[in-house]
Amino acid sequence: MSDLSGKAFLVVGATGALGSRIARLLAGRGADLTISGRSADALAALGIDGAHIHSADLREPDAPRSLVEAAVTQHGRLDGVIIAAGVVAFGPVTDIDDDTVDDLVLVDFLAPLRLVRAALPAMEAGGVIAGISAVVAEQPLPNMAVYSAVKAAAAALFTAVRTEARRRKIRIVDVRPPHTETGLADRAIAGDPPKLPTGLDPDAVAARIVEAVLGKETDVPSAAFS
Template sequence: MTDASGQSFLVVGASGALGSRIARGLADAGATVSAHGRSDESLARLDLDGAHRLTGDLRQPALPQQLVDAATQRHGRLDGVVYAAGVVAFGPAARLDDDTLDDLTLLDFLAPVRLVRAALGVLGPGGVVAALTGVPAERPFPNMAAYGATKAALSSYLTAVRVESRRSKVRVLDLRPPHTETGLATRAIAGDPPSMPTGLEPDAVAARCVAAILGTDTEVASGDFG
């Protein structure tokens, strides 16, 4: 793995199954890490000595900027930002209520967009912005219409920002892992998950994500996770 000594990263959603592993992988590579989670309690389970712990509700518009500012101030610099948070909902599109739609949009699209916007204000040449969009960004699934739409929208946004960021030499990375055994489906904010085949192991998916973050990739498609 590439040596990340001297670099600092902000991982948003670091209390989750993939976010925690990505944060740990970056730290193992030598980076200093600011780790965001929903609460102190959720971050307490993060096995990461010395991590700068940050909390907050990503539905609040000001939080992404506050996280970037806090991480930059803590470490004196910021070399990368990773968005690994999000929620999922299941069920027919006709039955999707407004509260669920709002949360999907806020957490799976608007929060990462706001984070990217904030990060671009501080990242210098060689910096990286990464977000997990997932396989729904590549193809839509029934009973996941709104969830998939937010992921596709985020992927489209990242593609455009990647072109915009060429001059500043900030790399924009779209990570699209296939179904992974993170337990996210069992914590859906609405509906019941469909029957799905066994997903990939989180350790392997996170390791591929870390390699991409520290490498030169600009996207890792679902088929590239093995």
């Protein structure tokens, strides 16, 4: 899949630091793109020529299905889905209120589950679904307990679905990058981030994710980025 001419990809979370870079890399290889985020204006501002824009709020139960349907309708096929959307929250578990828990679960776990569920029956054989969880799925951290647990649940989902998807000849990739300079920590939906070491370059992380998507990998742990 190194030459993606004629292949259709859906990039969810395309306005984020990683999602935008991944979308541009895929477009540069000739892929037909549907890009999604909450803001249509922000998606248009990415300036990816020919990209089909479909804004959606992943907290809405029907949003994942509508995204998959929009991509298939636009391109006539679907060969890949990149799930790069996510939110983060900080603080002791006793300080994380129910609304914050709900948003974490909706965006970081239920949305990927619903995207996988909608995409698998619609995808072409030989396609790929890549979910970006996080290093905290491997190493849960204090003051990030709820976020760590939700990301671990997403990683478990991708691992378990991988075997189911083989029957459809679809590859499931779970990517767990270390802390990366995406700015996500500064946009936390609750709490203040701890002092973090300098993270990885998002350009390098995005390139590594695309390498995994276009290759044969199914599991890309944090150690694969060192």
